[in-house]
Amino acid sequence: MLPACDQLDRQFAGVAVNPPTELPSFSFGRSDGSTYTTAPEDGRPMVVFFGYTHCPDVCPTTLADWQAVKRMLGRDGDRVRWLFVSVDPERDTPALADRYAQQFDSTFVGLSGDSATTAGIMSAFGASAVRDPGAASAVGYLVSHSSQLFLVDDRGRLVALHAFGTGREELAADLKRLL
């Protein structure tokens, strides 16, 4: 007998989204002229992070965590869709966002859309970002942004959240559940 959905949800190491949220699909242009769509792919869960390439601390720390978790997953890690979505499209070109993500792993995808696409995907995921007017920096401006990870199953449903600092083992365990 299959366990009920809510029983499955409670098994996440992160915070389960219960009931799971159906997500719309978004399309992003890439620097090579192709289009990346977040539409579900069978057998391929997604992990999504919203950041920006001028971010020196939380964003690279998160992507380094992904790098380690992907190693922990072995070949299964290639089936996970690892998406870094820029919340700073004004400075992050699609090429820059992609290069930023891929410096950690060649299978990571960095996306930067136009302002409407960025606002749309952030709204769908419940992510936030705001420029810090009072935080002067030589980079021009800093951005406060959602720092949790969003786990999406292969049916395109948001199923779990991981707060920044959640352990790598926990992320690996939750992705194994979704694979």
Add this chain to the structure above:
Amino acid sequence: MLPLLLLPLLLLPAAACGDSHDLATAGPLAVTDAWVRVTNATKAGAMYMTLKNRDTATVIIIGAGSSDARAAELHETMQMENMAHMAPIDSLPIARGASLSMQPGGVHIMLVDLAREMAPGDSVPLVLRHADGRATNVMATVRADQP
């Protein structure tokens, strides 16, 4: 009688101590585990380290600089309601005998406009400026991941 030739040797340690505050190995701050995450494809990176105040008074860090970056800024990341906020730090006091551990997701030094691509094992110099005019030299190692 002590030969005059030995006198300069006897004076040397005292002279060195008087001018050694800029050396991490002998200054008011002991620096350990200084590292920079590999940060190519970006204009910004972060340096982390552990500082221990072995001086007789509080040491206050008021700024930083690096020949490998256009600017080096003291920052602290704070998590509030699942949002990461990064705020500049004007001064960073370290009480006598206390240690400060810079860690990902907390206090760090933001490096802006890195002068070169970095690979694991590279070294990045940094100077920490103290409020009393002294300074601490740091040499950080580039790493792919935290120690």
